[in-house]
Amino acid sequence: MGNLFNPLESNAPVIVYIDYKSPYAFVAKDLTYALSDKLGIEFDWRPVTLDIPSYLGSAKLDKTGKVESSNRTKSQWSGVKYAYADARRYAKRQGYQLRGTEKIWDTRLVHIAMLWAKRQGQACLRDFTNRVYPPFWRRELDVENIDVVTELLQASGADITGFAAYVATDGGTEHDQMQQAIFDSGIFGVPTYVCTATGQWFFGREHLDTIEWLVRTHHLKEPAEQIGPAPDAAFPAKTESNQPVSGT
Amino acid sequence: MSLDIYVDPKDPLVYLALPGTTQLLAKAKCDARWFPMRVDGWSDPGPEPAADAGRGVRHRWFRANYRERELQHYAGVHQLPLTNLYRQNDSSQAAMALLWLSKQPAANNLVPMFLVKLTQAHWANPNATMDLDADILPLLRDLTDNPAGFKSYRSEQGPAELEAQLAANSALGVTRGPAYRFEEQLYIGREHLPLLTELISESLISE
Numbered sequence: 001m002g003n004l005f006n007p008l009e010s011n012a013p014v015i016v017y018i019d020y021k022s023p024y025a026f027v028a029k030d031l032t033y034a035l036s037d038k039l040g041i042e043f044d045w046r047p048v049t050l051d052i053p054s055y056l057g058s059a060k061l062d063k064t065g066k067v068e069s070s071n072r073t074k075s076q077w078s079g080v081k082y083a084y085a086d087a088r089r090y091a092k093r094q095g096y097q098l099r100g101t102e103k104i105w106d107t108r109l110v111h112i113a114m115l116w117a118k119r120q121g122q123a124c125l126r127d128f129t130n131r132v133y134p135p136f137w138r139r140e141l142d143v144e145n146i147d148v149v150t151e152l153l154q155a156s157g158a159d160i161t162g163f164a165a166y167v168a169t170d171g172g173t174e175h176d177q178m179q180q181a182i183f184d185s186g187i188f189g190v191p192t193y194v195c196t197a198t199g200q201w202f203f204g205r206e207h208l209d210t211i212e213w214l215v216r217t218h219h220l221k222e223p224a225e226q227i228g229p230a231p232d233a234a235f236p237a238k239t240e241s242n243q244p245v246s247g248t
Numbered sequence: 249m250s251l252d253i254y255v256d257p258k259d260p261l262v263y264l265a266l267p268g269t270t271q272l273l274a275k276a277k278c279d280a281r282w283f284p285m286r287v288d289g290w291s292d293p294g295p296e297p298a299a300d301a302g303r304g305v306r307h308r309w310f311r312a313n314y315r316e317r318e319l320q321h322y323a324g325v326h327q328l329p330l331t332n333l334y335r336q337n338d339s340s341q342a343a344m345a346l347l348w349l350s351k352q353p354a355a356n357n358l359v360p361m362f363l364v365k366l367t368q369a370h371w372a373n374p375n376a377t378m379d380l381d382a383d384i385l386p387l388l389r390d391l392t393d394n395p396a397g398f399k400s401y402r403s404e405q406g407p408a409e410l411e412a413q414l415a416a417n418s419a420l421g422v423t424r425g426p427a428y429r430f431e432e433q434l435y436i437g438r439e440h441l442p443l444l445t446e447l448i449s450e451s452l453i454s455e
Contacts, residue, residue: 055307078423082436089433090443184299188310200321203314206439210321230325232268233318237443 005178007185008194008201012044013219014211015194015201017187018129019050020114020143021105023087023098026133028191028205030094031236033126035208039215042122045129047111048190049179052104055188090235091137098137110143112171113153113163120158128156195219206233249278249451251444252429254285254422255363257346258339258378260330263367264322265426265438270360272441276448282350282359284343284410285417285425290315292334323371332374341380342366344406345388347413348398358391365390 091098117128197218209231293312323330
């Protein structure tokens with residue numbers, strides 16, 4: 001990858017940046033796949049390993065949900081609590097359970113696995129993502145455990161030969177260089193969507209209609225009268241779940 | 249059934265939310281109660297910090313820079329002018345006018361009309377400050393038969409009622425706007441309007 005990686009460029013018309021530890025990226029997953037399916041276009045999914053304590057303070061809860069340790073301000077807590085409650089109600093409408101997390105997870109390993117799955121094809125990556133998100137947000141998945149992550153890869157149809165070595169060598173390096181480049185480009189949160197035809201990017205699933213409009217206008221070049229006016233930001237109210245048939 | 253809407257008239261996010269919010273109210277045929285809230289004015293992020301500035305510093309700058317770009321994008325979508333985004337002004341008089349209008353007959357029409365006209369004039373003119381004499385009183389004269397009523401309100405119970413409302417907002421968790429409250433649930437941001445439309449419709453059907 002080296003210096004050739006450009007966070008705003010791809011062969012795909014849309015780049016999607018996600019972090020498995022983000023509740024907002026979780027509730028965006030099915031909506032994003034639904035848009036990709038609707039347009040008949042594969043999106044380029046990439047991991048962003050957010051450094052949450054650097055901008056939102058850190059905290060750890062005990063098993064009962066009580067704050068064990070925290071350096072967050074009152075305003076940061078208020079924002080975090082609202083964000084979870086908000087994501088939870090939309091997750092519920094999608095048929096998912098979203099439990100508040102007990103700690104800020106390190107998603108580096110599972111994001112390296114995401115890169116591994118991606119190399120094995122879009123179907124594998126989609127299945128992997130669908131296998132990670134729901135149990136992780138039910139607090140049933142340890143995404144810092146390499147055995148757990150390797151099992152998920154295997155269940156997603158990935159060839160896992162060499163995965164452990166990849167994590168320790170090229171995969172880790174690729175991931176870390178990628179993260180630095182993504183942050184330096186100004187991308188600060190997830191989900192973030194890049195329309196590669198125009199270079200415009202938007203943070204949050206409320207911009208999916210805008211992404212659709214941009215793709216139809218600048219990539220598919222559909223006539224303006226067919227597309228209609230540029231849309232406002234909005235959270236879609238309903239989405240069907242996109243969980244794998246085998247379930248997790 | 250009623251939708252409670254919390255706005256700071258000087259908040260550019262409120263300005264962008266008004267088209268969708270008024271559409272929702274027309275479509276859903278539900279009553280709205282409008283309340284003033286207070287948010288900080290937007291701060292100019294200034295020049296980009298150096299690459300060796302702390303990660304948190306850079307993160308906040310990236311976010312602030314993005315926030316303006318997003319806002320200008322959607323102002324363009326709505327064909328709404330948005331000048332001098334980072335001006336700092338007090339919106340207390342506008343907030344009190346909102347409280348006063350909400351007690352008038354036909355408040356359901358008057359309040360959104362007041363907010364739409366006030367914010368459009370404000371963001372079109374880079375020097376406007378939501379000034380009482382220059383901006384608010386002329387607008388109230390256009391909208392109501394009794395603008396003198398507001399003068400007495402603002403010199404009598406208005407300030408105390410505004411402070412009481414702001415305290416009540418904090419207790420409800422209304423800290424950012426625009427905020428919507430429906431069936432005891434809080435929704436912050438116009439992005440929720442499709443869901444609110446759906447919830448209100450469901451609620452009407454079940455009534």
